[in-house]
Amino acid sequence: MSPQLIANIVVLAAIYALVSAGYVLVYRVSHVLNLAHGELMMIGAYILVATAGLFSGNPILALLLAAVSGLVMGLVVYAVLMRWLTGEAVLAAVLVTIALGILLRGLSILIWTTQQFYPAAIFGWRNPPVHILPGVQISVASLAIVALTIIVYAALFLFLQFTAWGVRMRAAGQNPLLAEQRGIRLHAVYALAWGLSTFTASLAGMLLSLDSGVESTMATIGLKAFPAALVGGLDSLFGALVGALIVAAAEIAAIQFVNPLLSDVVPFLVLLLVLAVRPWGLFGSREQLDRV
Template sequence: MNYFFALLGSGLAVGAIYGLVAIGFAIIYRATRVINFALGEMMMLNAYIAHTIGVHTALGFWGLVPVVIVVSVLLGLVIEFVLIRPMIGEPTISIVMMTVGLAVFIRSLVVLVWGAAPLEFSASPGDIVLSLGPVRLYLAQAIAIGLLLAIMAGFAVFYRYTRSGIAMRAAANDETVALLMGIDVRRIYALAWVLAASTAGLAGLLISTIYELGPDMSAFGLRGFPATILGGLDAVGGSAAGGFIIGILENLGEGYVGRGLKEIIGFVIILVVLMIRPFGLFGTRNVERV
């Protein structure tokens, strides 16, 4: 039983990271109907920048949190303004392929600047072990879970009660009507990229603390994508819940069946969900009259 709870705890922690990444996918898709396949690389770039700042300033983990948020906001704004905004009105597949190219560029840039070898992250919240009943978690793992829950609650309030959140929902529902109602759709798109980059940046900081800092950490972006499909591409809270489900199933599969299962279980879930419930567990069913 102790082995089960150990797998459950680590599954919750990695699921929280998947959830943060999945939220980034869902925010951009909900606002723009575009899947950003460069999200994992944006997360990785933020982590490397945070590491460099931490080395040169001796900032601790909590000092790097606002730094990561600021860097993420700037990165999201630059990408949206330079690459995404000029492509408004182009076919969606063109924008998606542009994000694929951006992912390759960022990955190559990171290897060119920081090298391909893993680095020891410069800041850590500590090696304290917390006990939540039978589940034991390192402090960084508990922070990841708590942060995801807080962000889920924050986005629920944002979409329901704030002017920008309501405007983002309106633009996602019908861009033309939103424009006619006076909503600045370009500002909404920029806000979506900023919010997605911020959640991805925090995920990168936590990955670097819990695991290691290296170019292969961008794979967490791709591995977090099944959580978005499971929860629903247009459901921010559902995507976060999907992260927990995927993380737990991956760890239990690895622990009781074999390591190879961990690498594929998320994508097996994608196949099953797309066949049975293609809009996800919490997504919105689109009904078209023809």
């Protein structure tokens, strides 16, 4: 395998991992599979288009504003929609996320049409290749995705492992009733999970749009990242990281050595294989699955 291929795998895995983090966060805390995640990611990218248009001379401000909007978006989705479904069947919540996805797709076309937008062009940024090793080049935006994925995962790990609210998020996922009885407001924890989930999704959408633009089909990328989250086990962030690497490696190997036509199918093939052997994913916990 050439170094360039390894670089390609790392970049694709970083994209999938950054998107998957949001699936895992929401699932782990509330056992809800958010099937509007890809759409929320796309909205995150469109928000960057909007803030870039407003503050084209101040990219840092535009990026910060878009990132904060990504966080707020999740809080709003929770407060307006998902909050009212706590205590209802998980299936009802999942169906609502599907409806939300349809709604967001419609809304995005109403607002931004089906045109391709390039926030990088609005900032006047080029996306030049960087030589990271002899014979290995990746774009600046791809490099940023890899760096950001590492930062996001490290930050999430530290947050969940060492802060009180992180511990509370883990606790609420394990036993929501006991969490409430220990004084934890479940709505606050769930809202936090949704906020962090759409925040990371927005970051992914923003960087993808800086790399290659955003248009109405970007939501599909969320669907392609889904196998990565599932392969690793939906309730494990580490699993999502490993799952993203496995799926990305399989996809790139299929493009390179078998047939590029397979690239769409391979993530789901890997998923089927893993689920056949370990239905709870590589790093998921078994009892979590039983509860669904």
